[in-house]
Amino acid sequence: MAASVRHLLKPWTPSLCFARWSRYNPYYLDPDPSKDAPDSELSPEQKELQELKTVRPIKAALSSDTSSTFNDPLISKFINMMMQDGNKILARGIMTQTLETIKRKQVEIYHRSPAAKRLEIECNPYTIFQKALENCKPIIGLASVQKGGKSYQVPVPLTDNRRRFLAMKWLITECRDNKHRRTHMYEKLSQELLAAFANEGNVVKRKHDLHKMAEANRAYAHYRWW
Amino acid sequence: MSGSVIQEKVAKLLSRQNGKPVLRPIKPLALKNEVASRKLKKGEATCVTEMSLLMACWKQNDFNNTVCSKEVSVFYTCVEKAQNKAKGKQGTQGRLLPKEANTLLKRFPSLSSEI
Numbered sequence: 001m002a003a004s005v006r007h008l009l010k011p012w013t014p015s016l017c018f019a020r021w022s023r024y025n026p027y028y029l030d031p032d033p034s035k036d037a038p039d040s041e042l043s044p045e046q047k048e049l050q051e052l053k054t055v056r057p058i059k060a061a062l063s064s065d066t067s068s069t070f071n072d073p074l075i076s077k078f079i080n081m082m083m084q085d086g087n088k089i090l091a092r093g094i095m096t097q098t099l100e101t102i103k104r105k106q107v108e109i110y111h112r113s114p115a116a117k118r119l120e121i122e123c124n125p126y127t128i129f130q131k132a133l134e135n136c137k138p139i140i141g142l143a144s145v146q147k148g149g150k151s152y153q154v155p156v157p158l159t160d161n162r163r164r165f166l167a168m169k170w171l172i173t174e175c176r177d178n179k180h181r182r183t184h185m186y187e188k189l190s191q192e193l194l195a196a197f198a199n200e201g202n203v204v205k206r207k208h209d210l211h212k213m214a215e216a217n218r219a220y221a222h223y224r225w226w
Numbered sequence: 227m228s229g230s231v232i233q234e235k236v237a238k239l240l241s242r243q244n245g246k247p248v249l250r251p252i253k254p255l256a257l258k259n260e261v262a263s264r265k266l267k268k269g270e271a272t273c274v275t276e277m278s279l280l281m282a283c284w285k286q287n288d289f290n291n292t293v294c295s296k297e298v299s300v301f302y303t304c305v306e307k308a309q310n311k312a313k314g315k316q317g318t319q320g321r322l323l324p325k326e327a328n329t330l331l332k333r334f335p336s337l338s339s340e341i
Contacts, residue, residue, distance in 0.1 A: 008333075009326055139291070139298060140277065157273060157305040208289050215281045215289075224271035226312070 024059050031061040033071065064088070074130065074164075081168050097186035099125040102193060122197070132196035136167035136203045140214045145223045154223045155214035170203045171196070178202060259335040263324045272308035276301045 011027040064076055083091035102125040110121045122128055143156040175188040195201025236255055239248045280301050283294040291298060
């Protein structure tokens with residue numbers, strides 16, 4: 001009975017098209033700005049998704065989504081998080097300067113090192129950014145759970161989005177608060193990213209502290225109910 | 227057709243003609259256009275064994291994630307499976323969820339008065 005009645009619950013789609021809201025009906029699909037065909041053969045579920053895209057309504061694309069090869073969703077998310085008061089131009093400028101600084105530093109190290117060590121040095125700033133972010137992401141988080149009048153810090157698995165958000169947030173706050181006042185943001189960011197790439201620095205230390213707290217509180221893991 | 231039969235029976239139960247009425251209702255004897263929400267069944271902590279293995283590995287190797295990469299990947303697979311299970315389990319077992327039932331009843335309510 002429920003299965004036959006559930007088809008009446010199809011989501012309402014408006015007859016007029018508005019500009020992009022921040023809250024869409026979950027029926028709407030995300031826009032895909034890539035122009036090229038996908039590289040590898042699609043799996044059956046991905047083929048299904050492609051079929052859906054011809055039928056379902058699609059959200060309006062953001063003005064920051066481009067079909068160019070330089071459009072990286074991770075970098076875009078980081079730029080948005082760095083942005084203050086809506087000054088996207090400044091945030092994007094800082095990001096490009098950061099990537100340039102990283103490249104310059106790595107190329108200098110590359111040219112100064114002997115031929116044997118040159119293969120190990122990573123010069124691509126995008127891979128450095130991704131690897132550094134991966135090294136900053138925590139694996140387990142802590143959630144406050146109230147039980148018997150007292151609240152305990154319970155170790156809890158985190159979703160991918162939450163982990164990515166925490167890594168980016170820690171990077172930005174670390175660079176804003178704990179560095180010398182007179183250095184530029186791109187300089188501070190490049191230092192922190194290169195340190196995180198090598199698994200050193202304050203952000204990785206903060207991640208390790210969180211892991212240690214979770215490990216200390218592992219007895220409370222059963223207080224979770226999800 | 228059977229609605230009038232029920233109304234007659236209810237009228238008989240409420241009437242004072244044959245002594246005291248059988249029913250003395252406080253609220254009106256009609257179905258509401260909403261369903262009470264069900265109590266969320268309290269589950270249990272998922273992936274605790276994987277988490278404890280991961281923490282044991284961390285303790286041995288000084289929180290080095292490259293050394294413990296196998297435990298980490300096992301933990302992630304467990305978490306993903308738990309999430310998928312939690313998502314899929316909600317709407318099945320043949321009954322409508324209270325939220326879905328309320329949406330439907332709002333759109334197709336039972337009439338309380340004649341139009």
